[in-house]
Amino acid sequence: LLLPLGAFIAAFIIGMVVWLSRRRLSPLGELQIAVRKREFIVHYQPIVDLKTGRCVGAEALVRWKRPDGSLARPDLFIPLAEESGLITAITDQVIALVVFDLNSLLVADRSIHIAINLSAADVGTERVLPIIAKALQHTGIQPQQIWLEATERGFVDIEAARSALARARELGHAVAIDDFGTGYSSLSHLEGLPLDALKIDKAFIDTISTNSATSSVTPHIIDMAKTLKLTIVAEGVETQAQADYLVERGVEYGQGWLFAKPMPAAEFIAYCRRAEIRPPGGR
Ligand code: C2E
């Protein structure tokens, strides 16, 4: 009698172990493991001088490299990361990766900057500033070469954002407002904020050379940014017609598929070298 009972218990335990190991982890569980195992990489999308085509820098865009080798785009995991608080650990990994990937490029060419996206949670605090400072220590990268991008969602507590971003600028970083025009903050809110640059959201670039209702807003955003003496970066530039319009309006920088898609670090380094020797005015 004992033998079949023992066999039954053993089979049950084995069954339980198999079931537990195959049970799908929750998305949050998976993300927690990804953070612990540092499964993130960064792709870099060139930012170019619209007049000359010269590469002036890049935006660091995080990707999650899953164990099966697939790359998950940030829209798939950043919202959960923000909700759960894991985003701060991801930001820290992105900072370390940028320094690791591009140290030699940034030291060799002081005119190149890398823009890092801050989550809303990190705009109203100085948390990342010592982390960046520590990452730059012993590298030769200058704080001026690290730009910080903050979306309007980070400005909910406007006083907290103001003081943290002012501190970032004191340390030498440039601060850009990202996805401008998509949030609820009005243009008038911008005045007096410690900003160096404004990134016009792709939605507004899309309207250039179409007759959609928003197309009339784009020139106002450009004029206002100029009045506030902000460097303008146009996001999501896909056509030559858009680039021509932006140059005509005096917009300095552009980023978009017309120039290049986000790419791994090694490709970005090669892209910068190629772009460097491009004859002026040539595209
Ligand atoms: P974003 O900061 O506005 O970044 C620009 C997004 O537009 C990128 O999407 C980029 O690949 C895409 N894009 C650029 N040019 C074009 C174009 O010509 N056409 C089209 N259709 N798309 C273009 P991506 O890489 O999927 O990133 C999406 C968003 O995820 C980013 O929007 C940013 O808000 C967030 N994100 C990315 N990396 C990080 C990060 O390290 N930390 C945080 N907190 N957020 C990040």
Ligand code: MG
């Ligand atoms: Mg951005």
Ligand code: MG
């Ligand atoms: Mg953006």
Ligand code: MG
């Ligand atoms: Mg955007």
